[in-house]
Amino acid sequence: MLKEAAALDAADGLAAERARFDLEEDCVYLDGNSLGALPRGVAGRLADVVGREWGRLRIRSWEESGWWTAPERVGDRIGRLVGAAPGQVVAGDSTSVNVFKAVVAAIRLTDTGSRDEVLVDAATFPTDGYIARSAARMTGCRIRAVDAADMAREAGPRTAVALVNHVDYRTGRLHDLPAVTAAVHAAGARTVWDLCHSAGALPVHLDAAGADFAVGCTYKYLNGGPGAPAFLYVRRTLQDRFDSPLPGWNSHADPFAMDPAYAPADGAVRGRVGTPEILSLLALDAALDVWDGVDLEAVRAKSLALTDFFLRCVEAYVPRGRVESVTPEAHGERGSQVSLRCAAGPAGGAGDVMAELIRRGVVGDFRRPDVLRFGFTPLYTRFADAERAARVLGEVLEGTRQR
Numbered sequence: 001m002l003k004e005a006a007a008l009d010a011a012d013g014l015a016a017e018r019a020r021f022d023l024e025e026d027c028v029y030l031d032g033n034s035l036g037a038l039p040r041g042v043a044g045r046l047a048d049v050v051g052r053e054w055g056r057l058r059i060r061s062w063e064e065s066g067w068w069t070a071p072e073r074v075g076d077r078i079g080r081l082v083g084a085a086p087g088q089v090v091a092g093d094s095t096s097v098n099v100f101k102a103v104v105a106a107i108r109l110t111d112t113g114s115r116d117e118v119l120v121d122a123a124t125f126p127t128d129g130y131i132a133r134s135a136a137r138m139t140g141c142r143i144r145a146v147d148a149a150d151m152a153r154e155a156g157p158r159t160a161v162a163l164v165n166h167v168d169y170r171t172g173r174l175h176d177l178p179a180v181t182a183a184v185h186a187a188g189a190r191t192v193w194d195l196c197h198s199a200g201a202l203p204v205h206l207d208a209a210g211a212d213f214a215v216g217c218t219y220k221y222l223n224g225g226p227g228a229p230a231f232l233y234v235r236r237t238l239q240d241r242f243d244s245p246l247p248g249w250n251s252h253a254d255p256f257a258m259d260p261a262y263a264p265a266d267g268a269v270r271g272r273v274g275t276p277e278i279l280s281l282l283a284l285d286a287a288l289d290v291w292d293g294v295d296l297e298a299v300r301a302k303s304l305a306l307t308d309f310f311l312r313c314v315e316a317y318v319p320r321g322r323v324e325s326v327t328p329e330a331h332g333e334r335g336s337q338v339s340l341r342c343a344a345g346p347a348g349g350a351g352d353v354m355a356e357l358i359r360r361g362v363v364g365d366f367r368r369p370d371v372l373r374f375g376f377t378p379l380y381t382r383f384a385d386a387e388r389a390a391r392v393l394g395e396v397l398e399g400t401r402q403r
């Protein structure tokens with residue numbers, strides 16, 4: 001498997017991208033689906049933002065350094081990665097907050113007299129479920145949790161909106177965005193897609209699918225840094241009717257009129273709330289440079305090759321029966337991670353196993369109660385990393401010492 005890894009790395013068209021990240025040579029980092037690695041350009045850019053733009057230009061930077069329009073500018077850069085034409089994505093706030101904006105706005109687009117149901121996927125990342133439940137309570141709707149795979153079938157005449165995680169954070173299962181969107185539309189309802197585990201991991205085609213709303217975070221596959229601003233997509237044809245539940249002054253048509261009466265801005269700007277988080281927004285802006293010239297189809301091809309190869313290595317190295325993949329085999333249903341269920345054994349529970357892996361230089365993460373998660377970020381993960389991760393996992397589960 002070592003030889004095969006070397007051959008795959010030698011043939012990898014994206015291999016050179018790793019140099020754009022600040023990673024130690026021997027670092028096997030398979031947790032980029034939780035916190036993406038640091039792109040090399042970020043520190044220098046932030047130093048300039050702090051030292052010159054803030055330190056010297058001070059208030060002038062809102063205009064002269066483009067701070068005021070950064071949420072839309074950065075939003076458009078993210079838009080390219082999720083299949084959104086310019087003018088539909090705004091960067092800012094957290095994913096949780098953007099879920100709130102999108103779900104309430106989607107409900108407000110429908111006649112809640114006849115449609116009072118919010119569908120959420122049963123395995124959703126918890127924050128989406130909490131927020132959707134609150135949004136439903138506030139709008140006189142009720143929540144119904146259904147398996148994301150059944151979402152298309154479950155949407156009906158009472159459904160106002162379906163909130164779906166594009167890729168399941170725990171299992172890595174990818175859902176069919178175009179098909180589910182079409183089915184939910186056929187039922188007369190709207191979709192809100194959470195792209196946290198797909199933006200930057202695989203090609204997403206929001207415009208082509210006719211998606212209504214989408215949200216996502218930027219600190220995972222987009223490498224924006226801890227707590228980096230999230231994003232909100234509102235399809236262009238819905239923007240005029242987008243009624244934000246958080247109409248802050250930054251979303252006003254003329255914010256500096258300081259008008260007591262609210263008048264919403266046109267376009268993606270309407271998704272803004274308050275003053276943008278400039279330092280983290282511009283760190284994200286710099287981090288997005290690594291995507292310049294990168295073809296998402298090549299990223300996807302490598303992602304699938306990496307996860308396929310990792311699964312084969314696991315089969316080769318890990319004692320039979322010790323782990324079981326809960327990530328779908330089918331490429332069309334797989335995101336960019338592999339989740340292995342690991343029952344307690346001589347090496348301890350899955351949490352102990354991951355702690356030992358991390359001690360031995362292989363960083364993935366653990367999701368209770370028994371899941372080992374390995375994220376594959378094609379811009380900086382090597383086939384050799386996949387091989388080593390599986391080999392070390394085998395050693396840990398066999399109880400052998402580090403070689």
Ligand SMILES: *Cc1c(COP(=O)(O)O)cnc(C)c1O
Pocket residue numbers: 094095096097125127128165169194196197217230
């Ligand atoms: C990571 C993640 C979040 C995180 O939300 P924050 O508001 O950034 O904390 C939300 N939803 C999903 C599906 C995620 O994977």
